[in-house]
Amino acid sequence: MGVASALSYDGVSKDYLYSHLGRTTVTRGVAELNLQVAAGEAVGLLGLNGSGKTTTMKLALGLLAPTRGAVLVFGSPAGGRETRRRMGYLPELPYFQPYLTPSETLRLFGRLSGLGAAELGGRIAESLERVGLSAQADRRMTGFSKGMLQRVGMAQCLLHDPQLLLLDEPVSGLDPLAIAEFRDLLVRLREAGVALLIASHSISELERVCDRAAILAEGRVARVAAQSEWSASPGRLEDIFVETVRPTARAA
Amino acid sequence: MERVFILAASSLREQWRDRAWQVAMLFAGVMLYFSVLLGILAADQELRALLDFGLSFIELMALAAAIFGAATGVLREMETKSIYLILSRPVSRLEYLLGRYLGLVLSMLAAVSLMAGAHLILLLLRGWSFRADYLLALYGIALKVAVAAAVATFFALFSTSALSALVITGILWTLGHFIAEMRFLAARGGLSLLPLAALIQLVPHLQLFNFRDRLDIPASAAAGEPVLLATAYAALYCTCCLALAYALIRRKDF
Structure with missing residues (x-):
């Protein structure tokens, strides 16, 4: 897909080096990763713990540098200032300064994203509205539940109107109603042309939102399943996932 | 640069809303008030005790x-x-x-101003006549704070352990007040104390910032050069520490 892709991994490997008492250990994060996400496409990342899902996302953000291969965001190398301006990221279990309010937190992230003071007020209100947090906009986040922090995380992610969203476990800690609202929101974003890369253990959620699902096993893309493979029978993606990862899980 | 100031302002706000920080400021207020008692106990040296204790406590x-x-x-x-x-x-x-560093230093400067305000009120109430050297003493404290924060920032990234950064910075801070004594030792020890001579070059020379000693001189006749020299030294030392810290964080995998 090359330049047309919102996000592309081309033969990407990431090795982590750990040194202890003069001995260096190499742990493979991802290996020979090839994956593309097009504009308006939602791609799910499935994998067991430690399979490389978070590493894959961090590589796109420039938080990690690839050992080999290239990660391109809208055709430019990942990590550049301009590429990050067009991206939104929701980490797993996001943490925010508890002494700040959601509005203040979003103001900080908005300003860091280059939004002007004039448009910021409206954007903050809109983002909080989208995640159902308008009523808590000016309450300090001390004592916020996991689900509420997740909503703040999603709001900061959407604030600057990104064209590529990287979501790491986006429904973690949410109640069933919030999960349904988040799902609708993701579908609307995808329909609006936003590219989505979603890492999750919630296979049923990915099944409902994603066009494709990349299954990672031991840092490699073991299989990419298209929606047509599971859309006919609900729960089929889980079967595909289990079939794919079971041999490697057993071998480990 | 705009983002540096945005991050600094955010750090400042976070720091001042932190409960632990608010308790520390309350404690500082109580301790400064306590210095009045110490001054009274010091009888004819009341103002001297109040002045010295207060400034030392603010610095600490x-x-x-x-x-x-x-x-x-x-x-x-x-x-x-x-x-x-x-x-x-x-x-x-x-x-x-830079944003996080600047935010921290600004927080500390605001705290120093607040504590100094309380200290000044106490001093004036006890009959002290204000001298501009008091502000210079505060400036010296501010320079020390900037240097200590830069050293700790570097060691935090270098060792990736808050405890070791605290310990190493604490040791350097202590040694930094004994540069003259260390130089004396190194000069007498010859080759056997070469490592000490090398260490002296690396340890921050914090004695340069002790402007509060001027308050002991009846009328300050000291020239401005030591202040300029100290300012230039602090700027250079902080720049070196932050440049090294940046070299560590620049290629860091998160």
Whole structure:
């Protein structure tokens, strides 16, 4: 897909080096990763713990540098200032300064994203509205539940109107109603042309939102399943996932 | 540069809303008030005791908070992963580092101003006549705070352990007040004390910033050069520490 892709991994490997008492250990994060996400496409990342899902996302953000291969965001190398301006990221279990309010937190992230003071007020209100947090906009986040922090995380992610969203476990800690609202929101974003890369253990959620699902096993893309493979029978993606990862899980 | 100031302002706000910080400021207020009692006990040296104790306490509080803040701040953001949210924005790692450092130093300067305000009120109430050297003493404290925070920032990133950063900075801070004595020892020890001579070059020369000693001179006739020299030294030392810290964070995998 090359330049047309919102996000592309081309033969990407990431090795982590750990040194202890003069001995260096190499742990493979991802290996020979090839994956593309097009504009308006939602791609799910499935994998067991430690399979490389978070590493894959961090590589796109420039938080990690690839050992080999290239990660391109809208055709430019990942990590550049301009590429990050067009991206939104929701980490797993996001943490925010508890002494700040959601509005203040979003103001900080908005300003860091280059939004002007004039448009910021409206954007903050809109983002909080989208995640159902308008009523808590000016309450300090001390004592916020996991689900509420997740909503703040999603709001900061959407604030600057990104064209590529990287979501790491986006429904973690949410109640069933919030999960349904988040799902609708993701579908609307995808329909609006936003590219989505979603890492999750919630296979049923990915099944409902994603066009494709990349299954990672031991840092490699073991299989990419298209929606047509599971859309006919609900729960089929889980079967595909289990079939794919079971041999490697057993071998480990 | 705009993002540096945005991050600095955010650090300042976070710091001042922190409960632990508010308790520390309350404690500082109580201790400064306690210095009045010490002054009374010092009988004819009341003002001297009040002045010395107050300034020393302000310096100690600011330095402890600056070292603790610098040693734990960036590492805590790595641990809680909140640094991901900042660096996933169009913010360079240099802007992040400078923003957090500047925010910490500004917080400490605000704290020093607050404590000094309370101290000055007590001094004036006890009949002290204000001297401009008092402000110079505060300036010296501010320079020490800036240097200590830069050292702690570097060691936090170098060792990736808040405890070791605290310990190393604490040791350097102590040694930094004994540069003259260390030089004397090195000069007498010859070759056997070469490592000490090398260490002297690396340890921050904190005695340069002890402007509060001028308050002991009846009328300050000291020239401005030591102040300029100290300012230039602090700027150079902080720049070196932050440049080394940036070299560490620039290629760091998060």
